[in-house]
Amino acid sequence: MADIVTIRNLTKTYGDGFEALKSVNLGIRKGEILALLGPNGAGKTTLISTVCGITRPTSGTITVRGHDTLKDFRAARRLIGLVPQEISLEPFERVMNTVRFSRGLFGGGRDDAHLERVLRQLSLWDKRDARILELSGGMKRRVLIAKALSHDPRVLFLDEPTAGVDVELRRDMWRVVEGLKADGVTIILTTHYIEEAEAIADRIGIIAGGDILLVEEKAALMQRMGQKQMEIQLQDPVTEVPAALADFDLQIGGDGTLIYTYDAQGERTGITRLFSALPDAGLVLRDVQTRQSSLEDIFVNLVNGDAA
Ligand SMILES: Nc1ncnc2c1ncn2[C@@H]1O[C@H](COP(=O)(O)OP(=O)(O)O)[C@@H](O)[C@H]1O
Ligand SMILES: [Mg+2]
CATH class of the missing domain: 3.30.70.1560 (Alpha-L RNA-binding motif)
Incomplete structure (x- = not known):
């Protein structure tokens, strides 16, 4: 299948001289669920933030459906949604407004029909008028996903979507991710849970010390495990x-x-x-x-x- 995101020779050295990404080469296939599995400090967030244009690469190139994330930032960014590792939401804001605001940030015109679809898909429609502070932890995570989907991206990055979440919520999140895949969204998620990669990924990439050590079909990895x-x-x-x-x-x-x-x-x-x-x-x-x-x-x- 064709690659929707292509990452070539990507490096990132932070201001203090720390080399967080060594030379990453990675193609993300259209429609897949790719799990990037790696321990804390591996460079997962750095990689995702760089692809999403939040962190500037030191060298290398990233294209999203052919659009260079630096030279053609707007076009590339429009195709991408990001669910960040840390939950940061305005506690007194209402769900629908929060999501509508996110869409506005991407220059998307008002499209409440799309937002309704997104909220329904995430089982948040009934909570559209609730304030964020009234929501459970699992619902807050769903609101973050709804925000990331507000401008209808084709590629969704989820940075440790289930870190510190209980088993039930984790399964719930997996169902959400599978539903998005069925809708044709390409999904990249980072995790340090091996079971998570096993449970939902089509391919598994292993990252450590700023290097991608392996990217392989889950089925092939499972066979090796067999x-x-x-x-x-x-x-x-x-x-x-x-x-x-x-x-x-x-x-x-x-x-x-x-x-x-x-x-x-x-x-x-x-x-x-x-x-x-x-x-x-x-x-x-x-x-x-x-x-x-x-x-x-x-x-x-x-x-x-x-x-x-
Ligand atoms: N802004 C920064 N400045 C300097 N070092 C950083 C910065 N952000 C992350 N790092 C370092 O880069 C490495 C990778 O971090 P990160 O990408 O957050 O890893 P992960 O998400 O896999 O846990 C870590 O050693 C971290 O301390
Ligand atoms: Mg991280």
């Missing part, structure tokens, strides 16, 4: 894989064990066949242990600088 390993301890340790077991994906472990790698999600794991082949190879089973690599392993390894 790889399981079983360590087979034998009565008598082995030094090589017996010829009778050559058909199996086996390696020799540290203490003369056999390590069998298999696809846990596959139709057949091959475990039964392997176990019944052990006596043919003159081996006696003593003990087995299994382990599964998870997105968390992949994430921790990458972020700690090991090879994936």
